[in-house]
Amino acid sequence: MSKSGKHADIQWREDGQPLSLAYDDIYFSTASGLEETRYVFLQQNALAERWATLPENATFTIGETGFGTGLNFLAAWELWQKTAPKSAQLHFVSVEKFPLHPQDLQRALALWPQLQAYSQPLIEAYPPLLAEGIHRLQFGPVKLTLIIGEASRALDSLRLQQEKRDRYIDTWFLDGFAPAKNPDMWTEELFTNMSHLSRPGATFATFTCAGLVKRGLREAGFALRKVPGFGSKREMLCGTLEQLHDCQQHSTPWHLPCTEAQHPQSATVIGGGISGATIARALAERGVQVQIIERGPAPGSGGSGNDQGILYGKLSPKPGPNGDFNLHALMFAQRFYKQHCPRLAHFNGLLQLAQSDREKLLQEQIAASLAEHQGQNLARMVTREEACQLAGVDLPFDGLYFPNAGWLEPQKVCAALLEHRNITRYQGRAVESLTRQDDKWLLRTEGKEIETEAVILCGANDIRSFAPAAALPLRPIRGQVSRVHATEVSAKLKIALCGEGYITPAHEGCQSFGATFKLKETATELRESEHKENLQTLAELLPHFAEEFSSQDFNGRAALRAATPDYLPVAGPIPDWESLNNTYASLRKNRKLFIPEHSGYQAGLYVMGGLGSRGFTYAPLTAELLASWIMGGPLPVSSDLAKALHPARFAIRNLGKNR
Structure with missing residues (x-):
């Protein structure tokens, strides 16, 4: 299990305001925190004017240092609802080293009853375990990517180290505790990562005019200007990114196609199980016209077609890609199904029973870690007597109780996810051939040809029947x-x-x-x-x-x-295997060698598979990751975890072992 973020140590003052004991500083202005947010961040970044002129289906991305109580996010969401086109999407990316405990968050946001329509969904979706790493929360056209960890490292974890792919932030809210109270956050690395994640012309605003902040921003390429501060504060800073610095690669870019993502307007998904249904839905919600081809008579005709299936994750007390992915995938899936098909998600609890001494020891270690980080809302250890009471029947074992997990109606879930105006379904058809023609893909099915910009292979074991994916070890x-x-x-x-x-x-x-x-x-x-x-x-x-x-x-x-051999899914672009082997052949002699060249990839061809026996738990987060590969924008997992799920990982490992 990934290390959990330490909760903020809060003292509640007599006036109802939260004070951070770690920094001896308040979270927002005692005069009016909401008005300060609107003035400093919304007004000085000219967001109302910029959002009113956005084109249809646009995505606007805000980056923030210091999520705190979430007040800035809620104020931005409220303004977005009032000013942006209905088809546009807002993506809010925020980092937080010491997240508020859910009870403190609820108490803080109760100070702003006028924001209840926004704060209540945030409270309900707030992660039950604030583990280090990336948490993706979705609220219709508004997404929140909350990264738990030290600010500069958290922003660095988003970077794939490819110039255009990494540049998606349109504006920055430089918040967080004052530099005098929290100098560790305001570092050169923070400003450098801000610069590399910013679009050309990205704006920023911050309440502070401290010298180290001005120097850091200037050196990172931002032009600065001072404007009057809010309330009793004499002045504040805002500005624009005017000078782009080249991205320095730190590792061999085997995971990156040599060409940039094309952001297709049309895509075809092959396979209508839970993999195909979740990626089709993720793309459709981003405005892509999706066609899904299922050879069975209905969605979920293959491995996803059981009448009942359980939703659970195999948590681990040890950090590492498998444990980290299981944890984040489970929390994401619990939110996802409740939002998209609540009547088919029977999440009234699940017991994972310890049927051996080894399993009991493992569960005790997991439970101790959860208790230490106040994560009992995700899972907690229960005695045999408690387990019997929860289950309503006699049980012979202790176990881990997951209050928000449970079971699903799999085939109906697949069908429900595909009910979207941007999705067209073709059932009872197999894909007979898949060829690249000019800059499009041509698919032939029984009596029909389909031309499409992107293809996503999702047909479980059928994935390998297509020549470009035959090398995958499924x-x-x-x-x-x-x-x-x-x-x-x-x-x-x-x-x-x-x-x-x-x-x-x-x-x-x-x-x-x-x-x-x-x-x-x-x-x-x-x-x-x-x-x-x-x-x-x-x-x-x-x-x-x-x-x-x-x-x-x-x-x-x-x-x-x-x-897959490592029991993690595959999700991402499919390489040109010969180009990959040739480009990185020197890894056979030294697997740690830095090779700056990019390999060739199959343009517009992607895969999502290898979900094994936890398909319904893994699919939502895996699909969100693949949608980010296809359409660009912030990743829903760290760049390291994205590499751990990448289709090329096995070929790279084999080169390193000289196989």
Whole structure:
């Protein structure tokens, strides 16, 4: 699990204002924090005037140092609603070293009842564990990317080190505690990262006129001007980025196509499971015209087609890409499904049971880390007695309780995500060929040709049937789920359970449990032997359920998942494999060698796959990452994590091992 951010240490003054004990400074003006925000940041960056003249479907991005109580974000959101075109999108990127605990955030924002229409959604979406790294929160056309960590490192984590791809900030709110109180934030590295993330002509505003701030901004290429300050403050700074500094590469850019992202207006997604549905939705919401081709009769006909499926993440007490991704993907997915298909997301709790001493020790380590960082709203350890009470049935184990996880209706979720005016569905069709023609892709399906700017391969194990993706090390895993009629005893189960296997609560009179895990098997017929295997797994968890179910005729379904060797998804642009191998051949002799050249990539061709058995947990955040690769803008994960999910990572590792 990634290190958690330390919460802000708040003292509440008699006048109701929050004071930071770490910096001995207030969060906002005691006269009027909201009016100060509107004057310093909104007015001096001329946002009302700039937003009123935005073109249709534009995206405007604000960068902020010091999220604090979120007041600046809420004030910007309110102004955006009043002045920007309905089709435009606002992206607010903010960093925070010491985030407010949810209770303190709620108390602080209660000071501004006039902003309740904006503050309440923020409070509801606020992450239950403020782990270090990037948290993407979505509010319709407004996105908040909240990065927990020291400011300069947090901004650096957004950079892919490609000039045009990294330049998307239109304006800066330079907030945070005063330089005299917090000199560690106002560093040369901070201003350099601001400069590299800014579009040409980006503006900034800040309440301070401290000398180190003026010097840092000038050296980073910003032109400055002083204007009268707010209230009793004599003056403040604002200005514009006028001089662009070249981006210095620090590492071999194997992950970056040699050509810039094209921001396509049309895209075709091959595969209508949860991968295809989430990336189609992410692109459609960015204004792209999306066509989705599913060879089955309906969305989610393959591995995403079960009647019930659970949403859970395999948390780890150790930092690293797998643990970090699981944590952030779970929190993102919990928000995502509640926003997009709340009636199909039954998130009334999930118990992850400790069926072995090793699993119990692991859960205790996770629970200790969560408790230390006040993350019990994400998960907490419960005794066997508590677990029985939560589940409504007798259980033999302690476990981790996830109050906001649970189960989904998978096939219906896929269909619901594809209900969007910018998405056209083609079902019951297989793609017969995929060729590059001029600057477009040409797809042939049964009786139809489709021309498109971008193609996203999402068909699980079918991804490798397309020549440009054949080198990806995706491997099939057969899984069979068993489905039975709920009994008088089993119908008492109130929440989803998982351990060695899983079982869902009753829905429409039936329950699902399983699932088998058959590596490299590709057959999809139902097998009586695997029903028995699922029943045996269930018997180790709930013997009385298994005994009652054993007398029934089992239904169910078998399907194939696709997994990668490192059990992380693949999401990103597909390389020209020969160019990649030739460009970085010297890594065979020295895997740490810095090679500044860029490799060739398949223009407009992307992949999203390898989600394994946690597809519904992984897909929303993976799709958001892929949408950022395709359309540009801030990443929803750190650049290091984006590389850990990149399709080229396996080829680069093989070169480093001289394979």
